[in-house]
Amino acid sequence: MPELPEMETYRRLLSERIVGKPMTEIEINREKSINIPPSQFIQELQGNTITKIDRRAKHLIFQLSSGKSLLLHLMLGGWMYLGNDEDNPDRTKQVIVSFGNEKLYFIGLRLGYLHLYNTKELTSELSDLGPEPLDSTFTIEKFQEIFTERRGMIKTTLVNQEVIAGIGNCYSDEICFEVRIKPIRKFDELEPSEFNALFNGMKTVFHRAIEAGGYMDNPLYKNDHKTGGYNKICAVYDREGEPCKRCQTPIILETVSSRKTFYCPNCQN
DNA sequence: AGGGCAACCCGGACGC
DNA sequence: TGCGTCCGGGTTGCCC
Numbered sequence: 001m002p003e004l005p006e007m008e009t010y011r012r013l014l015s016e017r018i019v020g021k022p023m024t025e026i027e028i029n030r031e032k033s034i035n036i037p038p039s040q041f042i043q044e045l046q047g048n049t050i051t052k053i054d055r056r057a058k059h060l061i062f063q064l065s066s067g068k069s070l071l072l073h074l075m076l077g078g079w080m081y082l083g084n085d086e087d088n089p090d091r092t093k094q095v096i097v098s099f100g101n102e103k104l105y106f107i108g109l110r111l112g113y114l115h116l117y118n119t120k121e122l123t124s125e126l127s128d129l130g131p132e133p134l135d136s137t138f139t140i141e142k143f144q145e146i147f148t149e150r151r152g153m154i155k156t157t158l159v160n161q162e163v164i165a166g167i168g169n170c171y172s173d174e175i176c177f178e179v180r181i182k183p184i185r186k187f188d189e190l191e192p193s194e195f196n197a198l199f200n201g202m203k204t205v206f207h208r209a210i211e212a213g214g215y216m217d218n219p220l221y222k223n224d225h226k227t228g229g230y231n232k233i234c235a236v237y238d239r240e241g242e243p244c245k246r247c248q249t250p251i252i253l254e255t256v257s258s259r260k261t262f263y264c265p266n267c268q269n
Numbered sequence: 270a271g272g273g274c275a276a277c278c279c280g281g282a283c284g285c
Numbered sequence: 286t287g288c289g290t291c292c293g294g295g296t297t298g299c300c301c
Binding site: 001002003058073074075076077110111112159161168169259260 | 293294295296
Binding site for chain 1: 270271272273274277278279280281
């Protein structure tokens with residue numbers, strides 16, 4: 001599912017390909033995916049260029065030349081495709097933005113959305129998010145500050161966007177595996193060494209996942225060999241019954257606060 | 270504060 | 286083949 005590394009991969013690949021190009025045509029197939037009437041949405045976008053693409057947690061922010069922004073959240077199962085009608089994937093496309101002969105298809109937006117906001121609205125929309133895991137200002141001291149008083153399960157806390165932003169179901173498990181800690185452990189019972197390992201492991205896993213291209217089923221464009229590269233190096237997520245990459249013990253699946261949770265029962269403590 | 274749960278949505282998987 | 290049913294997943298909001 002699209003979490004921080006997937007959105008960062010999209011951000012990087014799209015930045016090279018659509019920034020600076022005028023939006024020539026906008027097609028809305030599902031009004032629920034946007035936040036204002038389609039005619040107004042189209043009018044606001046048409047002729048604009050995307051000046052920059054930013055990422056905040058699992059959101060992408062398309063900065064428009066008008067000064068407004070498009071806030072994208074793919075939620076579950078949402079993805080994008082950049083191409084044309086010849087090679088476009090045969091799926092439900094809720095929104096299509098054309099850049100001349102190249103189109104950006106927003107696909108599988110069920111609970112996902114593409115909302116248009118001014119600066120003030122955008123700030124307000126993102127105001128409840130915790131720190132960015134990979135931000136250089138997010139230090140071990142900050143990490144300690146935030147997590148020391150937490151008593152809940154590690155898994156539950158890591159996926160809480162108000163505590164720290166960008167970690168979802170897949171990477172919370174991947175991070176726990178990396179540092180050999182069971183996701184169901186409680187934060188307040190972690191040894192100081194485990195606490196440090198968790199902080200470093202989080203950064204390591206995210207850097208590795210971004211480098212690999214994230215965990216995605218579909219390419220962003222034709223001959224895209226980057227997107228989804230993490231699928232094959234994924235350690236535990238969606239690998240129930242498969243051997244642990246460290247000790248060969250079958251990975252187990254458990255439900256933790258109504259979420260699928262994968263871990264190695266042998267080498268995670 | 271933490272935990273549990275329902276609601277949101279609908280493509281896709283599965284069963285018959 | 287085709288129809289019906291169910292599930293999943295991030296987020297929000299509500300309850301205990």
